[in-house]
Amino acid sequence: MDLIIKNGKIVTETEMFEADIAVKNGKIVAIGKNIDHQAETVIDAMGKLVLPGAIDVHTHLAMPFGGTVSADSYLSGTRAAACGGVTTVFDYPIQRKGNSILSLIDEKKAICETEACVDYAFHCCITDLNDGAILAEMEKAVEEGITSFKCFLVYKKEGMMVDDATFVKLLIRAKELGAMINVHAENPDIIDMNIETFLKEGKTSPWYHYLSRPEFVEAEADKRAVHWAKNFDAALYIVHMADKEGLEAAIDAKRNGNQIYIETCPQYLEFTSAVYQREDGRNFVCSPPMKGQESQDALWNAIRTGGIDTIATDHCPFQSYEKDWGKDDFTKIPNGCAGIENLYPYMLSAANEGKVSFNKVVECCCANPAKIFGCADKGSLTVGKDADIVIYDPDKKFTISVDNMHSDYDHTIWEGKELKGYPVMTISRGKLIFKDGEFLGKPGWGKFVKRVTNN
Numbered sequence: 210m211d212l213i214i215k216n217g218k219i220v221t222e223t224e225m226f227e228a229d230i231a232v233k234n235g236k237i238v239a240i241g242k243n244i245d246h247q248a249e250t251v252i253d254a255m256g257k258l259v260l261p262g263a264i265d266v267h268t269h270l271a272m273p274f275g276g277t278v279s280a281d282s283y284l285s286g287t288r289a290a291a292c293g294g295v296t297t298v299f300d301y302p303i304q305r306k307g308n309s310i311l312s313l314i315d316e317k318k319a320i321c322e323t324e325a326c327v328d329y330a331f332h333c334c335i336t337d338l339n340d341g342a343i344l345a346e347m348e349k350a351v352e353e354g355i356t357s358f359k360c361f362l363v364y365k366k367e368g369m370m371v372d373d374a375t376f377v378k379l380l381i382r383a384k385e386l387g388a389m390i391n392v393h394a395e396n397p398d399i400i401d402m403n404i405e406t407f408l409k410e411g412k413t414s415p416w417y418h419y420l421s422r423p424e425f426v427e428a429e430a431d432k433r434a435v436h437w438a439k440n441f442d443a444a445l446y447i448v449h450m451a452d453k454e455g456l457e458a459a460i461d462a463k464r465n466g467n468q469i470y471i472e473t474c475p476q477y478l479e480f481t482s483a484v485y486q487r488e489d490g491r492n493f494v495c496s497p498p499m500k501g502q503e504s505q506d507a508l509w510n511a512i513r514t515g516g517i518d519t520i521a522t523d524h525c526p527f528q529s530y531e532k533d534w535g536k537d538d539f540t541k542i543p544n545g546c547a548g549i550e551n552l553y554p555y556m557l558s559a560a561n562e563g564k565v566s567f568n569k570v571v572e573c574c575c576a577n578p579a580k581i582f583g584c585a586d587k588g589s590l591t592v593g594k595d596a597d598i599v600i601y602d603p604d605k606k607f608t609i610s611v612d613n614m615h616s617d618y619d620h621t622i623w624e625g626k627e628l629k630g631y632p633v634m635t636i637s638r639g640k641l642i643f644k645d646g647e648f649l650g651k652p653g654w655g656k657f658v659k660r661v662t663n664n
């Protein structure tokens with residue numbers, strides 16, 4: 210054996226039990242009591258939890274956005290991922306209008322080949338069908354293992370939005386290919402109308418970022434997206450769900466047998482719209498914005514009751530000086546916040562405090578992402594799967610600070626957040642890449658995850 214992890218408590222999406230895990234050639238080869246093979250490395254996990262590595266299915270690394278580029282490269286973002294127990298990252302490359310998505314995927318793969326510190330996959334964002342050429346390219350993309358595509362129902366002025374007809378064409382095409390469409394749902398016209406009014410009235414603080422896109426603005430687009438998916442009988446994955454009304458509509462559709470998946474993010478579980486009243490409110494500006502307490506309570510409840518399928522980050526950090534561009538005008542604040550290194554520790558701490566079960570965290574952060582997005586080798590501690598493993602010390606106290614993160618940003622919305630328990634080791638395909646606060650991996654270690662369709 211290459212590695213044996215002994216005496217730990219294994220957590221799956223359904224169970225928790227004491228057992229050892231044996232690893233060979235990057236794969237889990239045995240799970241059982243008192244495995245007594247010889248191994249090159251033996252880790253004693255007494256008193257620790259042994260969990261699958263998390264899959265962050267929503268990041269924006271090195272993404273041109275808001276007049277700049279998001280602050281984490283594929284290297285620093287995946288390094289931070291490793292240090293937060295994330296062993297697979299799904300990034301969202303965005304098609305430039307008129308360009309091919311296949312060349313975009315090639316470009317991103319080439320970067321990741323040398324930079325990625327953990328395994329990676331892509332959902333490709335489509336902004337333009339190029340007279341149908343992209344619908345044809347989607348087939349090739351699926352063959353290459355890109356089995357999900359995203360579109361934005363917002364960002365009209367930014368040139369990223371698709372209209373409803375394009376959205377429906379994508380739903381239909383994805384269905385033909387056994388693929389899936391992911392959607393960012395907010396209503397662009399009402400947002401732009403609100404922004405115009407607020408700016409005319411001199412209402413320029415970050416609070417008006419929230420008021421320009423409050424609960425009902427997201428809810429309308431969530432419902433519209435669900436409506437089209439339902440009526441064209443297509444699968445739909447709603448990213449970063451943040452509002453109660455949209456959440457309930459999506460859960461209803463799911464319960465009625467439609468193939469709807471729902472993602473939320475830790476920032477919506479921890480913060481409410483009250484953050485936009487803070488002096489540093491601009492640092493929390495992301496879209497959709499944090500909502501009110503009622504929405505937050507509904508999100509937690511839906512996690513506990515199975516309405517929410519996945520928890521991911523929407524990691525898209527910007528530096529303080531970039532956030533400062535919007536000190537006197539919220540429309541100039543680049544949208545996005547950090548989260549890749551906080552996802553798993555935050556959710557596991559919530560479990561440790563009794564807010565949800567550890568099994569539920571594994572389900573939403575590991576097992577469901579792997580199942581929904583066709584990663585056959587990932588997402589659970591099972592014989593035959595990749596040995597992507599996190600060892601978690603439930604007694605370790607940790608306070609998040611920009612100084613103990615492993616990204617390239619200079620501030621974090623999570624500053625000062627106290628966690629109960631923290632990952633102490635991350636293992637990627639059998640290799641130790643993080644231990645006791647220190648990154649031990651190397652750029653280029655990460656491999657492309659070629660996905661398969663579920664249909």
Ligand code: DUC
Pocket residue numbers: 269274393494495496497523525544545546
């Ligand atoms: N929202 C953000 O806040 N940042 C990146 C893209 C997005 O949709």
Ligand code: ZN
Pocket residue numbers: 393448449496497
């Ligand atoms: Zn989005």
Ligand code: ZN
Pocket residue numbers: 267268269301448523
């Ligand atoms: Zn996003």
